Amino acid sequence: xxxxxxxxxxxxxxLLVVLDGLGGLPVREDGKTELELANIPNLDAxxxxxxxxMHIPVDIGITPGSGPGHLGLFGYDPTKxxxxxxxxxxxxxxxxxxxxxxxxxxxxxxxxxxGDTPIIVDRRAGRIPTEENRRIVEKxxxxxxxxxxxxxxxxxxxxxxxxxVLRFPEALPSGSDQINDTDPxxxxxxxxxxxxxxxxxxxxxxIINKLIEKIAEIIKDEPKANYLLLRGVAQRPNIEPFxxxxxxxxxAIAVYPMYKGLAKLVGMEEVNPEGETIADEIExxxxxxxxxxxxxxxxxxxxxxxxxxxxxxxIKVLEEFDKELPKILELKPDVLIITGDHSTPCxxxxxxxxxxxxxxHSKYVLGRISQAFTERECLKGELGIIxxxxxxxxxxxxALRLKKFGA
Amino acid sequence: xxxxxxxxxxxxxxLLVVLDGLGGLPVREDGKTELELANIPNLDAxxxxxxxxMHIPVDIGITPGSGPGHLGLFGYDPTKxxxxxxxxxxxxxxxxxxxxxxxxxxxxxxxxxxGDTPIIVDRRAGRIPTEENRRIVEKxxxxxxxxxxxxxxxxxxxxxxxxxVLRFPEALPSGSDQINDTDPxxxxxxxxxxxxxxxxxxxxxxIINKLIEKIAEIIKDEPKANYLLLRGVAQRPNIEPFxxxxxxxxxAIAVYPMYKGLAKLVGMEEVNPEGETIADEIExxxxxxxxxxxxxxxxxxxxxxxxxxxxxxxIKVLEEFDKELPKILELKPDVLIITGDHSTPCxxxxxxxxxxxxxxHSKYVLGRISQAFTERECLKGELGIIxxxxxxxxxxxxALRLKKFGA
Numbered sequence: 139x140x141x142x143x144x145x146x147x148x149x150x151x152x153l154l155v156v157l158d159g160l161g162g163l164p165v166r167e168d169g170k171t172e173l174e175l176a177n178i179p180n181l182d183a184x185x186x187x188x189x190x191x192m193h194i195p196v197d198i199g200i201t202p203g204s205g206p207g208h209l210g211l212f213g214y215d216p217t218k219x220x221x222x223x224x225x226x227x228x229x230x231x232x233x234x235x236x237x238x239x240x241x242x243x244x245x246x247x248x249x250x251x252x253g254d255t256p257i258i259v260d261r262r263a264g265r266i267p268t269e270e271n272r273r274i275v276e277k278x279x280x281x282x283x284x285x286x287x288x289x290x291x292x293x294x295x296x297x298x299x300x301x302x303v304l305r306f307p308e309a310l311p312s313g314s315d316q317i318n319d320t321d322p323x324x325x326x327x328x329x330x331x332x333x334x335x336x337x338x339x340x341x342x343x344x345i346i347n348k349l350i351e352k353i354a355e356i357i358k359d360e361p362k363a364n365y366l367l368l369r370g371v372a373q374r375p376n377i378e379p380f381x382x383x384x385x386x387x388x389x390a391i392a393v394y395p396m397y398k399g400l401a402k403l404v405g406m407e408e409v410n411p412e413g414e415t416i417a418d419e420i421e422x423x424x425x426x427x428x429x430x431x432x433x434x435x436x437x438x439x440x441x442x443x444x445x446x447x448x449x450x451x452x453i454k455v456l457e458e459f460d461k462e463l464p465k466i467l468e469l470k471p472d473v474l475i476i477t478g479d480h481s482t483p484c485x486x487x488x489x490x491x492x493x494x495x496x497x498x499h500s501k502y503v504l505g506r507i508s509q510a511f512t513e514r515e516c517l518k519g520e521l522g523i524i525x526x527x528x529x530x531x532x533x534x535x536x537a538l539r540l541k542k543f544g545a
Numbered sequence: 546x547x548x549x550x551x552x553x554x555x556x557x558x559x560l561l562v563v564l565d566g567l568g569g570l571p572v573r574e575d576g577k578t579e580l581e582l583a584n585i586p587n588l589d590a591x592x593x594x595x596x597x598x599m600h601i602p603v604d605i606g607i608t609p610g611s612g613p614g615h616l617g618l619f620g621y622d623p624t625k626x627x628x629x630x631x632x633x634x635x636x637x638x639x640x641x642x643x644x645x646x647x648x649x650x651x652x653x654x655x656x657x658x659x660g661d662t663p664i665i666v667d668r669r670a671g672r673i674p675t676e677e678n679r680r681i682v683e684k685x686x687x688x689x690x691x692x693x694x695x696x697x698x699x700x701x702x703x704x705x706x707x708x709x710v711l712r713f714p715e716a717l718p719s720g721s722d723q724i725n726d727t728d729p730x731x732x733x734x735x736x737x738x739x740x741x742x743x744x745x746x747x748x749x750x751x752i753i754n755k756l757i758e759k760i761a762e763i764i765k766d767e768p769k770a771n772y773l774l775l776r777g778v779a780q781r782p783n784i785e786p787f788x789x790x791x792x793x794x795x796x797a798i799a800v801y802p803m804y805k806g807l808a809k810l811v812g813m814e815e816v817n818p819e820g821e822t823i824a825d826e827i828e829x830x831x832x833x834x835x836x837x838x839x840x841x842x843x844x845x846x847x848x849x850x851x852x853x854x855x856x857x858x859x860i861k862v863l864e865e866f867d868k869e870l871p872k873i874l875e876l877k878p879d880v881l882i883i884t885g886d887h888s889t890p891c892x893x894x895x896x897x898x899x900x901x902x903x904x905x906h907s908k909y910v911l912g913r914i915s916q917a918f919t920e921r922e923c924l925k926g927e928l929g930i931i932x933x934x935x936x937x938x939x940x941x942x943x944a945l946r947l948k949k950f951g952a
Contacts, residue, residue, distance in 0.1 A: 502893060502897070504920055522924075522930035543613055544612045544613040545611070
């Protein structure tokens with residue numbers, strides 16, 4: 139529902155801690171999960187004093203990527219807003235993405251020429267080393283700064299991957315990214331031309347085709363990476379800024395660029411920790427505490443170890459966070475939410491569809507239900523199993539930032 | 546979903562008991578809630594034999610007013626039907642509101658005149674005593690019975706407040722209440738003119754402006770209440786009558802006018818108890834038992850004490866109801882629902898967003914799950930946490946009044 143007419147202001151502080159990929163599945167014969175094996179007394183005690191439950195990131199049975207996972211936690215229904223692959227790639231490489239931008243994923247590829255026609259030989263240019271990628275991107279960016287008034291930014295990813303941001307002079311109408319991939323996902327054929335499905339997209343496609351031609355000219359003598367294929371042409375989704383939607387001045391504290399990027403995409407401000415540990419992030423939180431109403435603090439490594447199937451590693455990150463938790467509690471947030479953006483069970487070595495443990499601590503909870511911060515204990519809780527994008531409604535309610543609905 | 550094609554008739558009786566503001570939060574150091582502290586053996590025993598759960602009145606995190614709270618229990622999605630402030634005010638003063646009516650809240654105010662222009666000095670006329678309000682309203686109603694064929698009804702509320710109902714010759718098209726408040730919510734400025742946002746509303750606004758002028762003329766010599774400001778212009782929402790929607794002949798038993806009014810708004814018939822106690826209400830229920838299929842019985846004081854933060858008071862009302870419960874059970878309702886329209890935790894001294902304990906007793910329940918009628922025990926129950934407006938579907942199902950859906 140539309141919260142706008144209900145929004146109220148006060149001095150409360152809301153903190154959303156996202157332990158990326160938090161939820162797990164049995165990893166031992168006795169059926170215990172990562173959370174059940176971890177020694178996390180502070181989280182367990184907090185769960186007992188909090189409202190607990192589970193959230194479903196996108197929909198029952200649906201495994202979310204990081205984009206939808208975070209959009210949901212930020213209060214946006216992730217089935218209604220799509221964050222294109224190009225955008226995520228650019229955010230992941232710490233590139234700015236504005237409403238004037240088109241973001242694209244690129245792969246360096248190897249082509250041979252038949253006459254003037256390039257024919258794809260290797261779609262990944264033999265997975266060239268990242269260093270070689272960097273050298274080639276530098277060569278390109280020296281020569282291409284803009285095309286027909288559109289600024290061009292290119293950044294190296296790993297191996298053969300790059301991200302491109304095209305910045306137009308003005309905000310782009312929605313639908314400007316309705317453009318096919320130029321990568322035909324096959325070898326022995328020529329790359330495709332970019333074609334727009336509507337007039338606005340056609341203008342963008344024209345720039346893309348010119349860019350590809352220019353790049354091909356610059357790198358034509360490279361032994362492997364002598365061509366660039368593009369995929370995931372995307373513009374920023376038309377999202378109501380978080381600050382306006384919820385009446386909160388919001389800060390994002392994260393180490394990995396993609397998560398800072400996702401937060402900035404909805405209009406949060408970036409607050410950068412000095413180092414990369416959880417302690418560093420909490421230190422940054424402390425320093426920014428007086429300047430914002432809402433804080434998103436992202437812990438990445440629970441997910442990374444989950445992806446690797448590294449049970450000990452995931453447990454250690456949970457225990458590391460648990461040791462730091464008292465420092466967070468010292469700040470006395472009016473509302474403290476601890477959850478994940480999705481589950482990443484070590485058993486599955488990847489994101490999964492499973493509901494994610496959720497804890498909301500405030501003065502206005504029932505509590506005394508969950509004996510620990512685990513999947514099985516949170517399932518008993520007073521919040522039930524709720525869609526992720528409703529958590530922000532509970533955050534505002536517990537912060538007394540929502541007026542009564544109707545008389 | 547649309548139940549119409551599934552409705553079936555039989556002789557079953559459904560009783561919905563609403564303990565207003567039922568749900569609570571911890572009120573003592575040991576975390577116990579009002580319901581956990583109350584000595585309610587009959588309710589506890591009934592919960593054990595019933596289907597239990599929690600309901601969410603409007604949406605997760607949303608605190609409902611009494612209007613949306615009851616609409617939900619009556620089976621209407623409260624986010625889809627709005628009951629305007631004027632309507633609630635009129636219902637609360639026991640005024641009839643039909644589909645030909647516009648209802649408005651008014652405040653007597655003090656103005657001074659600059660030439661012919663009234664300038665607001667006090668928006669509440671110094672909160673004149675209710676007695677003075679009554680005298681002035683009598684003076685007005687003696688002189689104004691109708692304006693251009695529109696009947697005018699005015700009734701005194703507390704202090705400076707009144708409710709007005711304008712009864713037009715014919716049913717009003719929807720949107721007729723799209724009219725601004727004439728109260729500018731400021732002093733030192735003139736009141737606003739009523740202006741309609743569409744042709745139907747413009748006709749209504751014209752009557753309102755004439756009414757204000759006439760009233761101003763009548764009370765211009767009053768020392769304090771020499772003007773009337775209007776707010777919350779509203780018409781009855783276009784709601785399918787309860788009887789048709791659910792195939793039930795329904796009676797409402799309540800002591801406070803607003804709740805009778807809400808029930809009448811959806812087409813229930815009023816059955817008036819002879820006194821104001823719960824026992825009186827149950828006596829009225831008994832007398833009407835053979836004449837209806839569905840009964841809504843409203844207990845107000847749980848909410849009143851909740852609003853006061855009076856734990857002992859709230860507990861006493863719960864215990865009073867518990868003592869009377871056997872009389873209800875003697876009637877052997879086929880389906881007995883006991884719940885609240887929202888939570889009113891003494892801790893918060895007001896309505897809250899928290900889910901509300903819910904009990905449905907019929908022959909067709911699992912039961913033997915909740916050991917008591919409390920928030921924490923109902924959370925374990927077979928109904929889960931459901932939206933309030935789905936409860937009527939369960940009522941009909943348990944009454945065997947719904948046919949199979951599909952073959």
